[in-house]
Amino acid sequence: xxxxxxxxxxxxxxxxxxxxxxxxxxxxxxxxxxxxxxxxxxxxxxxxxxxxxxxxxxxxxxxxxxxxxxxxxxxxxxxxxxxxxxxxxxxxxxxxxxxxxxxxxxxxxxxxxxxxxxxxxxxxxxxxxxxxxxxxxxxxxxxxxxxxxxxxxxxxxxxxxxxxxxxxxxxxxxxxxxxxxxxxxxxxxxxxxxxxxxxxxxxxxxxxxxxxxxxxxxxxxxxxxxxxxxxxxxxxxxxxxxxxxxxxxxxxxxxxxxxxxxxxxxxxxxxxxxxxxxxxxxxxxxxxxxxxxxxxxxxxxxx
Numbered sequence: 001x002x003x004x005x006x007x008x009x010x011x012x013x014x015x016x017x018x019x020x021x022x023x024x025x026x027x028x029x030x031x032x033x034x035x036x037x038x039x040x041x042x043x044x045x046x047x048x049x050x051x052x053x054x055x056x057x058x059x060x061x062x063x064x065x066x067x068x069x070x071x072x073x074x075x076x077x078x079x080x081x082x083x084x085x086x087x088x089x090x091x092x093x094x095x096x097x098x099x100x101x102x103x104x105x106x107x108x109x110x111x112x113x114x115x116x117x118x119x120x121x122x123x124x125x126x127x128x129x130x131x132x133x134x135x136x137x138x139x140x141x142x143x144x145x146x147x148x149x150x151x152x153x154x155x156x157x158x159x160x161x162x163x164x165x166x167x168x169x170x171x172x173x174x175x176x177x178x179x180x181x182x183x184x185x186x187x188x189x190x191x192x193x194x195x196x197x198x199x200x201x202x203x204x205x206x207x208x209x210x211x212x213x214x215x216x217x218x219x220x221x222x223x224x225x226x227x228x229x230x231x232x233x234x235x236x237x238x239x240x241x242x243x244x245x246x247x248x249x250x251x252x253x254x255x256x257x258x259x260x261x262x263x264x265x266x267x268x269x270x271x272x273x274x275x276x277x278x279x280x281x282x283x284x285x286x287x288x289x290x291x292x293x294x295x296x297x298x299x300x301x302x303x
Contacts, residue, residue, distance in 0.1 A: 005248045006138060010228035011236045012256040016264045018233055019118065019255075023240040030133040030253065031110040031188070031204065034120030038130040038256045043215050044208070045104035060212035064177040067106065067211055074098050086193065091173045092166055096191040096205060100198070106173075107189065107205040108215060110134070115274045116201050122262040123269075123276065124291045129262075133253040134206070138222045139186050141248075143168070162190050169207050177211065184218045185209045196281040222251045263293065 013019060033042070050063055057063075071094060078085055078097075086093035099105045111117050114131065121129035140161060147164050148154050156164070169187040176182045189205040191198065198204075208218040220226045231239075233255075257265070269275065276288035 004224050005246065006222055006224040006251040007249060008223050008225065008228045008252040008254075009236065009250050010230045010254045010256070011233045013258065013261060014233045016261045016268070018237060019114070019265075021237050022114075026240040027114055027133075029135050029137055029247070030114075031112060031136055031206075032114050032117035033108070033110045033132045033134075034117035034122075034129065035132065036121060036125045036129045037127045038254075040130075041214075041216055042108065042132055042219060044106050044108050044211075045099075046106050046211060047215060049104040061178060063211045067173075067177065070098070070103060070105075071095070074103065084193075089174060090170065090192075092169045092189060092207065093192055095173070095207075096189065097193065099205070100195055106211050107207055110204055110206055112202040112204065113274075115269060115272060116279065118257070118265060119269050119274050119276075119279065121257050122265045124288075125262055126259060128259045129257045131253075131255040131257065133255070134186075134219070135222075135248070135251045136188060137247045138251050139188055142185060142222070143187070162188070165189065166192070169209075172209050173207075176209075180212070182209050184213070184221045186218050186222070197279075200281065201279050219252065224251075228252075228254060266292065 046063070046067060050057060050066065054062075071091065074097075075085075075088070075094060086097070095105045095107055099107045099109070111120075114133070117131045117133075121131055143161060143165055144156065146168065147156055147161060151164075165187045166189065169189060172182060185208075187207045187209070189207050191205070206215075208215050210218065216226070270292060275285075275292070277285040279285065280288055
């Protein structure tokens, strides 16, 4: 394994059960996102929406305007649907609610659970998917340096650091959204207002400091190089179990999940009770869960 820090590692699952052989202590450093197509980059729904309507967009200042207009309308009409609401300046909290109900925001959904991300990557999917894993430690170390500078304190609990992430993210969204000189960084966002879906999916969000650049540009701040180093999955398992790794050895991991494994992985996730019925509350989860195969379509995959 290359001894450089902040590596971007790409690997491909070779045997369906090898995911279960990764060291759990090693995985605890990461947060996870499952995507149904390995060719999709990490990008926010707002980013994708803007590109869909304006693929040749030149004036990037229109993106914060789009975000601000959506926020303004959502906050104005929100009282029609709920009496409980965040403070007017808790913009990030407003964005998490908007994201929950389907607005295209600058937030990107992640989970603390590898297996929740795996479900999102393989369930009801006919493509080769991928799990993306981002190391929390470089992001938190970057944030902690800012915390010490602002608070004039050289120690902080994780709870205080999480609150500071919300504080800084709100400041950036409220004041600096149009600032071309804003530092490229990501914030790990744990909403103050929880909802059932977020709880069931062990969810959280990543928020980029700028909407005028791709999400990947902010992510690249934490990488030695945006080009991945490809290694076999068995070597990746060995590395996770060595116990000699540095905290910042790997910043980003992409695990490609061949579509031929989707059925057997879905079946085994169901045995672990990681199902749509569990992950999505109410009738939505029940309805999604009916899409599981009720007979074995792939003979021999249990072997």
